[in-house]
Amino acid sequence: MNHLPLIIKREYLTKVRNKSFIVMTFLSPLVMIILVSVVAYLTQLNNEKVRTISVLDESGLVQDVFKSDEKTTFNVLNDMSLNEAKAFAKQTEAYGLLYIGDFKDASEASKYIQFYSEESPSLTLISDLEGQLEKKLTNLKLLDNGVDVDMINASKININIAQESFEGEKTSKTDSVVKLIFGGAAGYLLFMFIIIYGNMIMRSVIEEKTSRIIEVIISSVKPVQLMFGKIVGTSLAGITQFIIWLIIGSILLTVISVVFGINVMQTQQQEIMNQAMTNPEVNAQVQNFVASFYNLPLTNLIFAFILFFIGGYLLYSSLYAAIGAAVDNETDTQQFMLPIITPLMLAVYIGLFTVIEDPHGTVSTVFSFIPLTSPVVMLMRIPFGVPLWQQLVSFVLLIATFMFTVWFAAKIYRVGILMYGKKPSYKELIKWIKY
Amino acid sequence: MSNLLEVNQVSKHFGDFRALNNVSISIPKGSIFGLLGPNGAGKTTLIRIINQITMPDSGTVHIDGVLLNENHVKDIGYLPEERGLYKSMKVGDQALYLAQLKGLSKAEAKERLKYWFDRLEIGDWWNKKIQELSKGMAQKIQFVVTVLHQPKLLIFDEPFSGFDPINANLIKDEILRLREEGATVIFSTHRMESVEELCDDIALINKSNKLLDGKLMDIKRQYKINTFEVGIKTVDNLMLQNELSDKFSVSPANFKTLDNELKLNIKLSNGESPNELLNYLTSKGEVSHFVELIPSVNDIFIQTVKNNQ
Numbered sequence: 001m002n003h004l005p006l007i008i009k010r011e012y013l014t015k016v017r018n019k020s021f022i023v024m025t026f027l028s029p030l031v032m033i034i035l036v037s038v039v040a041y042l043t044q045l046n047n048e049k050v051r052t053i054s055v056l057d058e059s060g061l062v063q064d065v066f067k068s069d070e071k072t073t074f075n076v077l078n079d080m081s082l083n084e085a086k087a088f089a090k091q092t093e094a095y096g097l098l099y100i101g102d103f104k105d106a107s108e109a110s111k112y113i114q115f116y117s118e119e120s121p122s123l124t125l126i127s128d129l130e131g132q133l134e135k136k137l138t139n140l141k142l143l144d145n146g147v148d149v150d151m152i153n154a155s156k157i158n159i160n161i162a163q164e165s166f167e168g169e170k171t172s173k174t175d176s177v178v179k180l181i182f183g184g185a186a187g188y189l190l191f192m193f194i195i196i197y198g199n200m201i202m203r204s205v206i207e208e209k210t211s212r213i214i215e216v217i218i219s220s221v222k223p224v225q226l227m228f229g230k231i232v233g234t235s236l237a238g239i240t241q242f243i244i245w246l247i248i249g250s251i252l253l254t255v256i257s258v259v260f261g262i263n264v265m266q267t268q269q270q271e272i273m274n275q276a277m278t279n280p281e282v283n284a285q286v287q288n289f290v291a292s293f294y295n296l297p298l299t300n301l302i303f304a305f306i307l308f309f310i311g312g313y314l315l316y317s318s319l320y321a322a323i324g325a326a327v328d329n330e331t332d333t334q335q336f337m338l339p340i341i342t343p344l345m346l347a348v349y350i351g352l353f354t355v356i357e358d359p360h361g362t363v364s365t366v367f368s369f370i371p372l373t374s375p376v377v378m379l380m381r382i383p384f385g386v387p388l389w390q391q392l393v394s395f396v397l398l399i400a401t402f403m404f405t406v407w408f409a410a411k412i413y414r415v416g417i418l419m420y421g422k423k424p425s426y427k428e429l430i431k432w433i434k435y
Numbered sequence: 436m437s438n439l440l441e442v443n444q445v446s447k448h449f450g451d452f453r454a455l456n457n458v459s460i461s462i463p464k465g466s467i468f469g470l471l472g473p474n475g476a477g478k479t480t481l482i483r484i485i486n487q488i489t490m491p492d493s494g495t496v497h498i499d500g501v502l503l504n505e506n507h508v509k510d511i512g513y514l515p516e517e518r519g520l521y522k523s524m525k526v527g528d529q530a531l532y533l534a535q536l537k538g539l540s541k542a543e544a545k546e547r548l549k550y551w552f553d554r555l556e557i558g559d560w561w562n563k564k565i566q567e568l569s570k571g572m573a574q575k576i577q578f579v580v581t582v583l584h585q586p587k588l589l590i591f592d593e594p595f596s597g598f599d600p601i602n603a604n605l606i607k608d609e610i611l612r613l614r615e616e617g618a619t620v621i622f623s624t625h626r627m628e629s630v631e632e633l634c635d636d637i638a639l640i641n642k643s644n645k646l647l648d649g650k651l652m653d654i655k656r657q658y659k660i661n662t663f664e665v666g667i668k669t670v671d672n673l674m675l676q677n678e679l680s681d682k683f684s685v686s687p688a689n690f691k692t693l694d695n696e697l698k699l700n701i702k703l704s705n706g707e708s709p710n711e712l713l714n715y716l717t718s719k720g721e722v723s724h725f726v727e728l729i730p731s732v733n734d735i736f737i738q739t740v741k742n743n744q
Contacts, residue, residue: 418483
């Protein structure tokens with residue numbers, strides 16, 4: 001008798017009707033967006049504070065570079081000693097005092113420049129000041145040596161290397177960014193999905209054990225069937241949750257940008273839009289972006305995404321189910337989680353660092369073949385164009401490992417669900433295989 | 436009478452541990468079969484093998500002459516010792532789900548559940564969650580789910596644990612009624628008084644081996660010790676006791692009487708008939724008590740297991 005549809009239906013409905021699942025589904029996008037809004041608001045608040053910086057320039061050569069803007073006001077002090085200036089800055093509650101001594105030679109100016117403040121100053125401010133000073137002093141030095149600064153500026157040349165593969169496929173930097181975004185998103189999505197819903201499967205196996213219903217159920221269905229039903233049912237619930245998150249997220253974003261964003265985001269967006277209309281360069285960039293999107297190997301990407309996502313997810317979730325069956329309660333799962341989490345983390349880090357650096361390098365290629373890391377790494381590589389044979393080999397390896405893992409997990413599952421009271425060791429798990 | 440279940444030379448090992456060693460039992464159709472044994476003897480393993488939860492290393496199981504296969508799932512109702520229900524699922528949904536797993540259609544399951552819920556007067560629990568019910572209430576639901584698909588073979592592992600005496604009695608009556616309707620029952624328990632009361636046949640398993648099996652009455656006959664419990668009113672208790680000790684093998688007995696009678700267990704040797712003893716006793720005084728000692732299942736259990744060690 002095939003009870004799989006019945007089991008899937010129960011697992012799905014139980015998950016979807018579960019109160020904490022419902023709360024999570026509707027609350028997390030809200031929490032996320034509130035969090036983002038709060039962070040954005042706080043950043044804005046921080047930025048709105050105007051800093052006053054006193055400047056004492058004893059050389060009299062550089063003080064004119066400091067232009068006040070909406071964030072920083074420069075207050076140039078004259079005819080004061082350093083100590084008087086410090087006292088003055090402190091008294092007027094200035095953010096700090098920039099002191100420029102009387103240097104003879106611009107090359108040695110660095111020795112004469114000092115910043116005094118109550119607390120250690122912000123890094124961006126210091127590097128900002130350094131940048132302005134460097135520019136001004138370099139110009140001074142050039143002038144000293146009799147070089148025409150205008151001439152240098154006029155001679156600046158911008159280079160943007162056009163890229164093309166041997167087959168004549170044009171790529172650009174924008175292309176790489178788009179590929180990165182798509183590959184990274186696909187790989188990371190799989191990673192998140194495995195962690196969230198793998199855990200959910202594990203918990204539901206443990207629940208059946210602790211509520212002692214398991215023996216009643218497996219007197220009617222094969223344990224493997226029950227395990228598969230669980231995995232599929234939970235995954236469907238997961239997909240439902242993801243879709244709801246997407247919908248709520250986009251609705252909330254629209255609502256928030258309409259209600260709160262009118263002054264900030266909307267106008268900025270409109271400005272950008274206007275700029276884009278008028279400015280051909282920006283317009284070209286947008287077009288570039290769209291073109292890059294269509295340049296992606298889309299069909300390949302979609303097929304590979306579906307296949308590797310399912311393969312990788314099933315591989316890991318069967319392991320999660322086996323762990324759930326082996327233990328009595330969630331606290332005992334820790335020791336078995338490590339072998340699952342390690343390859344997953346490894347895959348994500350390799351994806352985020354190595355693949356981005358060199359998508360077809362040895363490390364990336366090797367890890368896109370190793371079954372436990374291949375789903376994530378391969379998904380990240382594919383937008384950069386992976387030969388079909390590599391994808392096929394990787395997928396075949398994945399499926400072979402998947403079948404082995406399911407066999408292994410089913411063995412553990414079959415024995416484990418009827419074992420109560422003791423925390424098994426790895427050695428015992430191996431013994432269970434022979435039962 | 437034909438047998439519903441034939442277990443033939445079944446063995447099962449878990450690693451180095453031997454759970455069952457060439458165990459064979461036959462369960463007659465329509466009987467209540469007591470599966471007895473100390474903890475860890477292998478009873479649960481045997482029951483799990485019949486339920487196809489565990490596969491035997493060797494040996495066969497036949498139900499109604501057919502080798503055990505997937506289709507037998509619907510013929511068996513199993514109430515395990517380690518039992519429970521989904522805590523946060525509604526009673527009705529849960530019962531429907533479990534009934535459908537046993538092969539009933541949804542409509543059929545609903546109809547039968549209604550019948551059983553009315554019968555046990557638990558109809559208003561339908562929309563409650565298990566976690567809102569008491570343990571005894573949950574056990575009732577579990578019982579209903581076990582018998583709902585009208586299986587040929589019912590397997591109860593400690594069915595009365597968790598029930599109060601009233602409900603235990605209710606369930607006992609239901610089990611007897613199901614037997615009347617043609618079901619065969621395997622009954623595994625440590626409560627020997629229910630074995631005495633319910634079982635027609637028993638098997639005793641200890642340390643993976645079957646020690647004895649057969650009709651309960653046949654087994655009792657085998658274990659009978661030809662001993663009679665006697666109470667007799669006489670003038671001089673001590674004198675009579677000495678007299679009897681010369682003729683029979685006698686030991687003091689302990690039971691409640693109204694007067695100060697002489698209470699003895701008297702064992703007859705081969706060839707002596709109970710009537711001879713009774714005649715002798717009536718000549719000595721007034722006999723108030725004369726009962727043959729039938730070994731209880733409890734005695735047989737303890738004696739057999741001890742001898743095996």
